[in-house]
Amino acid sequence: MQEHRALILRSNRFLGSSLVDKGLVSTSALEEANGKFMEAIQSSDLKRASILSTLLFDLKTMEEDKLLDYLVDELKLGLVDLNFMELSSLRPMNVDLSLCWASSTVPFDYVEGTYMLATCYYMSAPVIKYWEELLDGRLIWYGTTISSLSRALERIEEIHETEDAAAEDE
Amino acid sequence: MPFSVLILDDDADFNSLLTDIFEQADYIVTSITDPIEAIEVFGETDYDLVVTDHRMPEMSGAEFMKAIKKDKPEVPVIMVSGYLENDTIRELISEGVGGVFLKPLNIFSLLERTTELIAEAKRVDSCSNGNSEDVGGEDTGAQLGFNFRSYPCKSGASASFAERLYSLRNFKSTLSLIGESGMHYRSICEDIREFYESDAERFIYFSADFFTQEEALSLILKAKQEGAQRVTCVMLELETMDVSQKTLATKLAKNEDAFGDLGLVLRSVFCVSGDLDLLFDEGLIDENLYILMGTAEVRVPPLRECSVDVGVMAQQLVVKIAREKSLASVPRFERSARDLFRQHSWDGNFDELSATVHKILRDNPGDVITYAVAKSVLNASEGASPRTRFESHLSTQQVNYIRAASILLGGDHVKTARFFGTEVALIDARMK
Numbered sequence: 001m002q003e004h005r006a007l008i009l010r011s012n013r014f015l016g017s018s019l020v021d022k023g024l025v026s027t028s029a030l031e032e033a034n035g036k037f038m039e040a041i042q043s044s045d046l047k048r049a050s051i052l053s054t055l056l057f058d059l060k061t062m063e064e065d066k067l068l069d070y071l072v073d074e075l076k077l078g079l080v081d082l083n084f085m086e087l088s089s090l091r092p093m094n095v096d097l098s099l100c101w102a103s104s105t106v107p108f109d110y111v112e113g114t115y116m117l118a119t120c121y122y123m124s125a126p127v128i129k130y131w132e133e134l135l136d137g138r139l140i141w142y143g144t145t146i147s148s149l150s151r152a153l154e155r156i157e158e159i160h161e162t163e164d165a166a167a168e169d170e
Numbered sequence: 171m172p173f174s175v176l177i178l179d180d181d182a183d184f185n186s187l188l189t190d191i192f193e194q195a196d197y198i199v200t201s202i203t204d205p206i207e208a209i210e211v212f213g214e215t216d217y218d219l220v221v222t223d224h225r226m227p228e229m230s231g232a233e234f235m236k237a238i239k240k241d242k243p244e245v246p247v248i249m250v251s252g253y254l255e256n257d258t259i260r261e262l263i264s265e266g267v268g269g270v271f272l273k274p275l276n277i278f279s280l281l282e283r284t285t286e287l288i289a290e291a292k293r294v295d296s297c298s299n300g301n302s303e304d305v306g307g308e309d310t311g312a313q314l315g316f317n318f319r320s321y322p323c324k325s326g327a328s329a330s331f332a333e334r335l336y337s338l339r340n341f342k343s344t345l346s347l348i349g350e351s352g353m354h355y356r357s358i359c360e361d362i363r364e365f366y367e368s369d370a371e372r373f374i375y376f377s378a379d380f381f382t383q384e385e386a387l388s389l390i391l392k393a394k395q396e397g398a399q400r401v402t403c404v405m406l407e408l409e410t411m412d413v414s415q416k417t418l419a420t421k422l423a424k425n426e427d428a429f430g431d432l433g434l435v436l437r438s439v440f441c442v443s444g445d446l447d448l449l450f451d452e453g454l455i456d457e458n459l460y461i462l463m464g465t466a467e468v469r470v471p472p473l474r475e476c477s478v479d480v481g482v483m484a485q486q487l488v489v490k491i492a493r494e495k496s497l498a499s500v501p502r503f504e505r506s507a508r509d510l511f512r513q514h515s516w517d518g519n520f521d522e523l524s525a526t527v528h529k530i531l532r533d534n535p536g537d538v539i540t541y542a543v544a545k546s547v548l549n550a551s552e553g554a555s556p557r558t559r560f561e562s563h564l565s566t567q568q569v570n571y572i573r574a575a576s577i578l579l580g581g582d583h584v585k586t587a588r589f590f591g592t593e594v595a596l597i598d599a600r601m602k
Contacts, residue, residue: 009457010447013464020466028342031465035424038461 004102005046007130011103012037012051015124019055019062022123024070029061047101052120053146064145071122071143080118080142082108082152089159093135097160100153103127108152113137118144118152172319172486173218173288174198178208178234179250180226184273188221188250189500193493195281196319198485200502205234212238214505217245218288224251224262232262239266246287250275317364320357322482327471332361338466339365344423346440346463349470352519355441358470359404362439372398377406381415383428390432400435408440409454420458452573453581454601473516473523480516480523481508487527488539499537506541514548572600 016034019025025033033054040049055062071077085108090097093107093115100106105119105127115135121127122143132139144152175197179185182203189201200215202208205228212220220238224231235247246268254262259270269283314323316336321328338345339362347355356375363373372393376386386403393401405411405419422429423438440463442449449455455463473480485503492500503511516522529547530539572586576597579585583601587594 006451009460010450013461017464017467027338027466031342031344034461034465038458041457041461 002044002046004099005041007099007126008046008049008102009041010126011121011124011130012049014126015121016051018123018125019067022070022074024067025055025062029055029059032059033061050104050146052104056146068143068145075122077122077141077143080108080116080144080148082106082118082144082148085109085152087152087155087159089163090156091160091163095134097153097156099134100156103130104146104149105131106149106152106156107131107135110137115139116142118142118149120144120146120149172196172198172322172482174200174216174482174485175284176208176212176215176217176220177201177222178205178220178226178231179203179223180205180228181223184223186498191275191277191280192221192284193489195284197284198482198489199500201499205229208234209237211502212245213241215502218291219268219284220245220247221284222247222249224249224254232265232267235262235265235267244291246291248280248283248287250280318361319364319486320354320361321471321476322479322486324482325476325478327475328479331468331471334468335362336365338468341437341466343425343436344438344440344462344465346442346446346465346467347470348442348444348446348463348467350472350517350519351443352517352521353441353443353470353472354520354524355406355470356404357520359402359439359441363402368399370397370399371402372396372400373402373404375404375406378410378412378415381405381411381418383418386418386422387428387432390429390434390436394432394434398434400437402437402439404439404441406441408442408459409444409449413456416456416459420456420462423462448573448577451577451581452601453576453583473519477512480511480514483520483523484508484511484527487524488531491528491531495531501531501535501537501539503539503544504541507539507544510541510544510548569600572597576601 016025016030020027020030030051033051036054036058037049037051040046056064068079072079087108090100090107093110095107103119104121105117107115107117109116115137117131117139119127119141120143122141128141175192177185177188177192177199179188180203185201185203189199192199200211200217202211205226208222220235222231222234226234229237231249231251235249238245238247243266247266248269248271249262249267250271250273252273254270254272262270268287269280271280271283314329314332314336318332321332323329323332335358347358349355359373359375363371374386374389374393390401390403403422408416408419411419419438419440421427422436423440425436429436440459442455442463446455446460446463450460473483481503488502489500511523518525526547529550530543533543535543572590575589576583576586579589583594583597587597590597
């Protein structure tokens with residue numbers, strides 16, 4: 001995760017500003033979330049370093065439903081519940097799982113040169129830009145909830161562990 | 171937003187008195203003693219109000235008013251005179267005079283009526299223009315419901331900027347102003363200060379030359395002793411501060427350590443010139459500041475996005491300099507000179523504009539700043555000698571190379587110095 005520190009800082013900073021700009025969160029709530037975010041960054045607990053989850057779950061100053069409504073109504077984004085998706089290893093795509101944790105984003109399917117990506121950080125321009133530059137192909141974006149994404153990343157982690165164990169056995 | 175007033179009185183002493191009255195009330199004033207010249211100037215410039223004497227040798231105030239109302243009937247006119255019959259006053263009012271004042275003047279009534287007439291004219295103008303769509307247009311003035319002087323707000327970009335600042339005026343702990351080099355951050359922050367009517371509100375300014383913990387604490391405590399309940403610390407040119415000053419700025423913004431329990435509300439305004447992400451990559455803005463500055467961030471519009479404002483800002487500078495130099499009259503820009511200023515790119519923003527106006531006035535241009543004078547000063551600034559231009563170009567390129575290397579080396583100045591085979595101090599100096 002440490003190698004993604006700059007991306008984490010940048011994507012969270014942009015997300016916070018966007019949420020305030022769009023009136024989804026107040027400046028004072030963001031100030032408080034920023035404080036907690038920096039504590040997580042400085043304690044090197046980068047998996048916990050998310051302004052969005054701080055706003056939603058720690059401070060409870062924002063409702064995830066409202067964010068999803070905004071993504072659908074204003075940004076015309078489709079939503080996906082990853083709990084109902086069949087997930088596979090990220091290794092064939094050359095994608096590092098820690099990057100997915102750092103950017104709250106996961107490519108969950110690849111069909112004929114098109115990547116399907118689910119993200120909680122669609123309103124953070126650096127996240128979108130980073131993935132667009134990383135993946136060679138067309139990208140279709142979906143919004144998702146934090147719990148859906150976290151569970152999906154844990155499932156992929158298990159898939160990777162199974163792959164590693166199989167490789168060791170061989 | 172400062173309004174502009176044309177004053178016509180053939181009596182130079184009284185003209186000067188009126189000019190002082192209106193300038194001290196923060197109007198932009200053009201003072202003229204000759205009615206013919208005043209008609210010509212009125213045709214070339216957008217004034218918000220005209221104040222004229224009634225009895226003048228070449229033509230009466232009533233005749234002057236008729237002449238200018240033919241061109242722009244919407245501009246209100248106030249008449250001043252030593253003596254007038256009641257019938258004449260009634261006649262003048264029926265002809266469209268917005269107010270008649272007899273000498274000796276009641277200054278307060280005069281200024282009060284001025285405010286009323288301008289507000290009334292703007293309301294009518296706004297209604298006839300289909301109201302609030304103006305703010306987005308480049309060529310229209312925006313009517314703000316608050317005072318704002320650092321930009322005249324006659325362009326969409328500056329009006330939006332002023333409104334955004336006003337909407338954020340009650341920011342809790344930090345506000346960031348991010349713009350290009352040469353911005354007039356201090357004036358902008360003085361405008362923010364003017365948003366509050368309370369005397370218990372205090373702004374303190376710090377820069378790389380003046381920002382230690384002792385200095386900061388001393389000024390904050392002094393403000394508290396003087397009755398301040400909330401102190402806003404403005405960090406000018408934050409990117410040029412050294413590491414310890416940036417750490418101090420973070421502590422101050424977070425109300426930590428020595429700034430933790432001072433018994434008053436402390437806030438910070440960070441002013442930064444440059445691209446914040448680049449500055450972060452270069453290591454000139456650390457992680458803490460980078461995140462802190464994202465809470466309430468406002469982009470300061472460069473002058474090239476506010477071309478309509480530039481003419482007014484230039485005239486404001488002329489008034490200020492004329493006052494400092496105690497000039498007998500305040501020079502005014504010829505329309506073509508003002509248009510030239512509007513078209514100029516002003517890459518150095520307000521600092522460049524200010525330096526240009528200073529240069530023009532240094533050479534005593536007379537009462538009118540002509541196109542030729544403005545052009546020659548702009549050319550002199552741009553042109554210089556070929557050698558100077560090349561030196562400047564190479565110097566910029568050198569700084570760009572150093573910045574690029576610094577970013578690629580993680581903002582580490584020691585590594586950057588080693589890469590170029592030079593001293594760290596030189597890299598530090600160039601990066602500033």
